[in-house]
Structure formats: structure tokens, C-alpha cells
Amino acid sequence: MAFQTTRFHLIFLILLSPLLSSFLVAGQSNCTINLNSAITAGSNSAPWLSPSGEFAFGFQSPSGNKDLFLLSIWFNKVPGDNIVWSKNNQPVEKGSKIQLTSAGEFVLYDAQDHEIWKPETGSQRSTCAAMLDSGNFVVMNGDSSNYKWESFDMPTDTLLPRQRLRKEGNLKSRQSESNYSDGRFQLRMQVDGNLVLWTIFLPTESVNQAYWDSKTNSSDTQLVFDEAGFIYLASGNRNIFNVTTSSMGPMEERPKKDAVYSSPWPIVKQIITVDMCTLASELGSGACGYNSYCVSSDGRPSCHCPEGYSQLDPLDPPRGCRPNFELPTCQENGWETNAEFVEFKELNNTNWPFTDYELQTSPKIDKERCKEFCLRDCFCAAAIYNEDNSCFKKKFPLSNGRQSTDVTGIALLKVPKKNVTSPKAKDRSTLVIVISVFLGSSLFLNLIAIFIMYHKKLLSLRSADTYGVRRYTYQELHEATDGFRQQLGRGSFGTVYKGALTSIPGKYVAIKKLDKFEKDGEKEFTTEVRAIGRTHHKNLVTLLEYMSNGSLSGLLFSDSRPPWNQRMQIALGIARGLTYLHEECSSQIIHCDIKPQNILLDESLTPKISDFGLAKLLLSKQSRAARTHIRGTVGYFAPEWFRKASITMKVDVYSFGVMLLEIICCMSCLVFGMGDQEEALIDWVYDCYSERELNMLVENDEEAKNDMGSVERLVMVAIWCIQEDPSLRPSMRRVTQMLEGVAEVAVPPRPSVFSSS
Known part of the structure; x- marks a missing residue:
């Protein structure tokens, strides 16, 4: 019986394995593997048969990664x-080995001969295997x-036949x-005798309904093959529940001992089929x-792009699709504002949904x-019409899509007609503001923000329509x-004021006035506007969004720490x-200032990355941004900021790593470094990790202490x-996969650059 899933589907199968009558040989336990026997990975060592x-x-x-x-x-x-x-x-x-040692211990070693796994065999010495x-x-012992x-x-x-799934086994x-x-x-x-199929929420590994x-509810129940x-399920010698209603076939019908197996294992009986399109949607992902x-x-999903969209990666359809047209900007001359x-x-x-x-x-x-x-709503990406006379508007990006006979409604996707492009925008001399979430100091994170470009002279802005914002005088x-x-407060290029919207009583805004308007100031501003206007992701701020829960720093570093599960979800969202900024949006964006103060939280504590004012936008054929002068925040700097080195997206990976440690420990790296300790937060965390004292990182956090496997993985x-070496840092896509639990996390080397250096 095999329990399998691909990335998107689950099929619980009983397979007609090519088993032989030798399966039924009872008590066969001849010692063929003696003490000091070993097999080395990637060598010519023969397996034990x-x-x-x-x-x-x-x-x-098996993964193709040699x-x-x-x-x-395995079946040989x-x-x-x-x-x-x-x-x-x-x-x-390669070079790791499994060995039955001279001391009678069965040990898995890595390539450096460090012990990484050893099954519990009790106090009595093993003699063979x-x-x-x-x-x-x-x-065995003898x-x-x-x-x-x-x-x-x-x-x-x-x-396998003759194998049992015992109490608390899975x-x-x-x-x-x-x-x-x-x-x-x-x-x-389960302990209570109930056999349960759970869905697991990754990366927290908590179980859903x-x-x-x-x-069944007999305490001595076992699943028997x-x-x-x-x-079936057995309690003592009694069959109390049949999982299969018929045999997989008499043993004599199975392949003979010298048979050559050249075809896949046939499916004898399919017990449970889960529609992963439906289940994933119900689970919210x-x-x-x-x-x-x-x-x-038949439970196996496939991913498709609507007409007018194309796959981000044809080799990986589940990554999603990109529109083959310019995203709506709600400008006067945009395609989305003209019905024709x-x-x-x-x-x-x-x-x-x-x-x-x-x-x-x-x-x-x-x-x-x-x-x-x-059509009348320029931000509407699609609408779902139902025969119950309802019409649901949808926004970009479209998520959790599903097509099935049990889904009601007709999806109406709004796209530009073929061979239609928006009229060329005219140059304008004007003042520009953008209504957005505030992207600066935590002093006013609960305000909607208006950024304003202002100078004694009106600015002539080329390609102004690409900003995706409304213009006012x-x-x-x-x-x-x-x-x-x-x-x-004041920022690098201007002053921030508080204003009250006269049209909405009780609604306040922040207004950024660029009174120190230098060349870099205009560049910073236009970069910020463009970056926000062109991004569409649930974990990035949007142009019309009110963030009711302030910043991540306020959540992490308050008197009461947020729940462990919530912290993991915040880390995964960031x-x-x-990943979207680095790999999936139309122009690659390096943020350059990732820190808790620049992560805002909406009403459901979904994290939103903000402050694109320091972002470096790269042209489509560029892979690196040239270093100009140090940007970012002390404590989150990547080492290459201090060297004559090009700045890549790996600076964001470094900053994210520091912030991930803060999320784990609920400690600010800046405050930690100013305390009684002589070491920095990253030094202390690595010492705790290397000395197997990870519990110190989550002291007084019982939820985290009950999930130390996840704590270790995140660390x-x-x-x-x-x-220190940017090439050793994983991409943010790889980081996301590791946090989700879909990629293994290898043992990391010791970081060579500590705060003291």
C-alpha cells in the first residue's frame, strides 16, 4: 500500500507490488550484515540485498540531483x-555513509563523518543486521x-504485506x-483507535480538519496489511473495519521468482481520491x-492560463500566468478606460474565489x-456572473482559480482587443501625488498616505501615464x-505632514513634501511610484490600501509576543x-531595505512589504545593480555593501535572514546589540544552534517549544x-520553498562575518 501525492494531488493507492512467495517466509532473520559494515553514498559500494x-x-x-x-x-x-x-x-x-559500527550502533554519517541520525536501539548492544x-x-542482537x-x-x-501501522504510527x-x-x-x-487522513498545513506542520x-475507537487498534x-483494522485478533473489500489477488497469481518486471505496478483498488483543485481551494492555498x-x-490537477495570459514558466505550469497586456493603470488614455x-x-x-x-x-x-x-471599473480584472443575478468583481492578481462542473458562474475576463495599444501619453507639467499606504516611519503607520512631488517649478514628467496614479494640483x-x-517627521528628501480628508470625516493621511528636491530625490520618488504601481501581490502594499495593524516591528517587539504559528506565516508571506519582487514582476526589484519597520500588517495580520523608495529597478537584461552608495539600515546590511562589489538581490536575502531571526526570537537585532551582551543577535543564534540549545531562542514560548522541529528549520x-558569500545564500524562491517545507534544508555552514568583524 503506497500513500502518494504529486505536488498538487493525492491518490491513496493499493498497488499490486511484484511480491514473491518469499514474502511469506516467517522468521527469516539470517545475519548477513556484520559489525563495521558500511555503505558510502555516491561510491561503488554495493547495496545490502x-x-x-x-x-x-x-x-x-531519486530526484535526479546526483x-x-x-x-x-527499494524493490531491486x-x-x-x-x-x-x-x-x-x-x-x-556524496561521501555520506551508513554503518553498523563496532560498538553495535547503526549510524548515518555525513561526508565529514559527523553523526546525523541513529535509530533508538535500546541499551543492549546490536550484533548484526x-x-x-x-x-x-x-x-538485531544475535x-x-x-x-x-x-x-x-x-x-x-x-x-508492505505483513507490515502493520501501530498506535501513533503514520x-x-x-x-x-x-x-x-x-x-x-x-x-x-491515533491513540484512540481511529484511523484518520489529515491534511497538513506547511510549513507549520499543523493539522487541519x-x-x-x-x-473506530478501540485503544489497541492496528492497521494490518x-x-x-x-x-483492515484489527483490535487484538478481531477484524473491526475493512479498508479493502477484496484481496489484492491470491499469491500464486503474482510474478514468479525469476520473472522480469518491465511494466509499472498496476492499481488494484483505489480507496480514496481527493480532488486537489477543490481541497487546495478549501484550505486557502x-x-x-x-x-x-x-x-x-480523477483528482489529478493541471494548471491552465486563460486566453490573453501566458505561463510564467512553461516547464513549471503551477507557477502561474502573466497577462500578455499592460496592466490597468486607470489613466485617461489607458485601454481599460475605453470601451472600444x-x-x-x-x-x-x-x-x-x-x-x-x-x-x-x-x-x-x-x-x-x-x-x-x-467595464466601468478600470481596476476590475474579471467578473463572475451567476444565474442568481449576482456579479462578483475580481482584482489583479487572480488567485485560487478553479474550473469544475461543481463551480457555478461564468468567468468574464477583461482583456484588450488584439492589436490595440493605449494612445501615447502627452508630456505634462504638473504636480504628482499617489494615494498609498504610508511607507516610512512607524510614527504614522496607521495613516493612509499621500506622497507629493513639489517644487517651486512645475516638473515635466515623461511617460507619466505609466505611474498608475491620479494627478492633482x-x-x-x-x-x-x-x-x-x-x-x-522628516525623511531623506522631504517632510511628512498629517492631513485630514475633508471629504471623509475622521480619516487622516500622511503627505510627503519633497522640499529638498535634488536629482536623486526625483529618482527616488519616481522609483517608488513606479514600483508600487506595477506590483500586484498579496504580500506587497498596493496603491489604495489601509494598513490597520501597523508594522511588524510593533508586533514583534511589544510586551506580548505573537503566536508561533502566526510568526511563521508572517515569515512565509514576506x-x-x-520572491515576487525578485523573479515574478515585470521589472526585477531589489528592495535594499528589508526590516520589520518596512513590513506592514493588514487587518488579518497579512504581511505587506512596503517602502520601495530604496528599490533598484533592473532592466530586463540586467542581472545586477551597480553599487552607488550605502542604502538600507544598519543591522540589516549585507557585507557587500561595505566592499567594492555589485549589489544583487542577495542583499535582500541577507536582510531577510536577519529579520527571520528577529521573528523567531521576538528580539530586535538593534536592541540586542546595545544590551549587556557583547555579541550580536546573529552570533548568539548561531551559538545556540551549534550547541543544540535552540530552546533558548524561544524561551517562555510554549507553542514554539512544542514545535522545535520548525524552530530548527527556520533557524x-x-x-x-x-x-557572507552572496553565492552561498539561497534565492528567495528557494527560501520560500524551504519555509513551506517543499525543499530540504541542508546543514548550514558557520557564517564567517559576525558583527565583531
Whole structure:
């Protein structure tokens, strides 16, 4: 019985494994592996075989990455995907080894001979080990059935005949066909005797509501895969629940001992099929990326782009789609503001449920009326029309898309007509403001902000229509904000004032007046406006957004620390936002000032990256931004800022690593460095990690202490991010995958640059 999932689907299968009658040989425990025996990964070391040669124990590299290996058990005579057990949470590099030591310990060593795993075998010394024809690898004390450890007691995603899933045992799906890391589904034999199929929320590994359970309640219940091919729940010697209703087939019909296996394992019975398009949507995380939609066939999803969109990466369809047209800017001459330039593409039974921002309902609403509602709203990306006379407007980017017969409504996607481009914008001499979330000091993070470009002379702005913002005169702004008289603070290029919107009582705004208007000032301002106007991601600020919960610094460094699970979700959201800036938006953006003060929180504490004033926009063919002068905040600087080196997106990775440590510990790196300690936060964290004292990082945090596996993973990710050599730092996409749990986190080297240096 194999428990498998690809990246997007779960199919719980019973497979007709090419098993032999030798499976039924009882008590077979001949010692074939003696003390001091070892196998080295990536070498010519032969695997340890079972007596019949059906099963092998050793190292395999199933992902295609020849530099990483899994300690595994596999069908030795079956081609293809044939691993039945693995130490899947600890892939190792070439040169690592597994050894039954002279002291009788069964140990996995890395390439530097450091012990990285050792099963619990008790106090009694082991004398030998064996790979059995049942597929069970056993470590023994003597040539007997006195097993000190056996792989059957530690299943990963597969059960074999004569194997049992005992109390508190579980099977976990793999991440993908080639990635054996723990996936999003777990079949668990609970203490109360209930067999439960859970969905797991990554990277926190917390469980969601059970998808399926057996509703049994005997405390000694076990899941049994018997020799006749039946799978059932047993309490003592009683069968109390049949998981399968028929045998997988009599043993004599299975392949003979000398048979050659050349075809995939046939499916005998499919027990549970989960529609991953539906399930992912219910869990709040779409199976497919932005601007795409998921279509399910027998539970297996595929990701598609609507007409007018194309895949971000044809080799990785789940990454999502990009529009093949200029995004709406709501400018006077934009395609989206002129009805003759617009057309609607229709998709039946399709919806993007998490991008609604307005609902129109009326008995008079039909499909054409719904189109008109979207047409009149320049920010409307699509509308969903339902026959119950409802029309839901959708905004960019479209997320959590799904197409299925159980989805009601017709999706109406607004796109420009073919061969239509927006009229060329005229040069204008004007003042520019942008309504946005405030991007500066935490003194006024709860205000909506208006940024204003102002000088004694009016500015001539070329390509002004690309900014995606509304333009007003200075006088209009002065009147609309009741004179913005109260000064809140000063920035590098101007003063920030507080104003009251005369049209909305009780609503305040921040106004940034660029009174020190130098060449760099205009560049900073236009960069900021363009960066915000062109980005569309749930973890980035948008042009019309009110952030009610202030900054991340206020949340982390207050008297009461936020819950551990919430902190992990915030870290993951920030990583996703940076991934978008670095790899997915139309122009690559390096933020250059990632810190908690520049992470804002909405009403649901979703993190939003702000302050693009320091961003370096790169042309499409550029890979690096030239270093000019140091930007950013002390404490979050990457080492290359202090050298004559080019600045790349890896400076953001470094800053994120420092901030991730702050999220873990709820300590400010700046305040920590000014305390009684002589070391910096990153020094202290690495010392705690290397000395196996991670509990000190989350002292008085019981939720985190109960999830030390996640604490260690996040610490390891952070240490990778703060490596001195930028090439050693992972990309933000890789960081996101590690935080999500879809990529392994290798043991990080010691950062070579500490605060003292």
C-alpha cells in the first residue's frame, strides 16, 4: 500500500507490488550484515540485498540531483519509482555513509563523518543486521527475531504485506513524484483507535480538519496489511473495519521468482481520491499560481492560463500566468478606460474565489450587465456572473482559480482587443501625488498616505501615464487635506505632514513634501511610484490600501509576543513577496531595505512589504545593480555593501535572514546589540544552534517549544541567508520553498562575518 501525492494531488493507492512467495517466509532473520559494515553514498559500494535479491538497502538519488542521496529500501528488480522506505527528511551529500559500527550502533554519517541520525536501539548492544525478503530492514542482537530496530516500525509513504501501522504510527505523502520529503497528507493511527487522513498545513506542520476517518475507537487498534492481500483494522485478533473489500489477488497469481518486471505496478483498488483543485481551494492555498486556474481529472490537477495570459514558466505550469497586456493603470488614455478597446473572454464553471472586492446583486443583472459593471471599473480584472443575478468583481492578481462542473458562474475576463495599444501619453507639467499606504516611519503607520512631488517649478514628467496614479494640483491637495499643517517627521528628501480628508470625516493621511528636491530625490520618488504601481501581490502594499495593524516591528517587539504559528506565516508571506519582487514582476526589484519597520500588517495580520523608495529597478537584461552608495539600515546590511562589489538581490536575502531571526526570537537585532551582551543577535543564534540549545531562542514560548522541529528549520534557513558569500545564500524562491517545507534544508555552514568583524 503506497500513500502518494504529486505536488498538487493525492491518490491513496493499493498497488499490486511484484511480491514473491518469499514474502511469506516467517522468521527469516539470517545475519548477513556484520559489525563495521558500511555503505558510502555516491561510491561503488554495493547495496545490502535480501536473500532473494528482491529488496535492497542503501543510497538512492531519486530526484535526479546526483549530489544528494536518500538512505532507502527499494524493490531491486523493479524499474522506475520503486522506493518503499527512506530517511526522507535527511537527504545527504556524496561521501555520506551508513554503518553498523563496532560498538553495535547503526549510524548515518555525513561526508565529514559527523553523526546525523541513529535509530533508538535500546541499551543492549546490536550484533548484526539484515535486509529481509519481506522488505523489512532489521538491526538485531544475535541471529534471531530479537529486533533492536526495524524499518517496518518507521514507515514513510508505503506499507508492505505483513507490515502493520501501530498506535501513533503514520504514513506521510511525499511532496512530489521525485521529492520524497513529507507532503501535505498524513494517514495516522491515533491513540484512540481511529484511523484518520489529515491534511497538513506547511510549513507549520499543523493539522487541519480530518478529511476522512474510520470512526473506530478501540485503544489497541492496528492497521494490518496481511499476507493474503487484505487491508483492515484489527483490535487484538478481531477484524473491526475493512479498508479493502477484496484481496489484492491470491499469491500464486503474482510474478514468479525469476520473472522480469518491465511494466509499472498496476492499481488494484483505489480507496480514496481527493480532488486537489477543490481541497487546495478549501484550505486557502490554490493548487495553481496567480492568474491561472486548476482543472481536475480523477483528482489529478493541471494548471491552465486563460486566453490573453501566458505561463510564467512553461516547464513549471503551477507557477502561474502573466497577462500578455499592460496592466490597468486607470489613466485617461489607458485601454481599460475605453470601451472600444476592451473585450471579455468567457470561461464557464470557473472562479477565483479569493479575489472578490465588490458584489452587485439585482434581478436586472444579466451577463451583459455584469460585463458593464466590470467595464466601468478600470481596476476590475474579471467578473463572475451567476444565474442568481449576482456579479462578483475580481482584482489583479487572480488567485485560487478553479474550473469544475461543481463551480457555478461564468468567468468574464477583461482583456484588450488584439492589436490595440493605449494612445501615447502627452508630456505634462504638473504636480504628482499617489494615494498609498504610508511607507516610512512607524510614527504614522496607521495613516493612509499621500506622497507629493513639489517644487517651486512645475516638473515635466515623461511617460507619466505609466505611474498608475491620479494627478492633482497642489491647491487641490491643500484643500482636500485641510492644509496638512501638522508636521510628523522628516525623511531623506522631504517632510511628512498629517492631513485630514475633508471629504471623509475622521480619516487622516500622511503627505510627503519633497522640499529638498535634488536629482536623486526625483529618482527616488519616481522609483517608488513606479514600483508600487506595477506590483500586484498579496504580500506587497498596493496603491489604495489601509494598513490597520501597523508594522511588524510593533508586533514583534511589544510586551506580548505573537503566536508561533502566526510568526511563521508572517515569515512565509514576506518570503513570497520578495520572491515576487525578485523573479515574478515585470521589472526585477531589489528592495535594499528589508526590516520589520518596512513590513506592514493588514487587518488579518497579512504581511505587506512596503517602502520601495530604496528599490533598484533592473532592466530586463540586467542581472545586477551597480553599487552607488550605502542604502538600507544598519543591522540589516549585507557585507557587500561595505566592499567594492555589485549589489544583487542577495542583499535582500541577507536582510531577510536577519529579520527571520528577529521573528523567531521576538528580539530586535538593534536592541540586542546595545544590551549587556557583547555579541550580536546573529552570533548568539548561531551559538545556540551549534550547541543544540535552540530552546533558548524561544524561551517562555510554549507553542514554539512544542514545535522545535520548525524552530530548527527556520533557524537553519536564516543562517543560510546570512552567509557572507552572496553565492552561498539561497534565492528567495528557494527560501520560500524551504519555509513551506517543499525543499530540504541542508546543514548550514558557520557564517564567517559576525558583527565583531
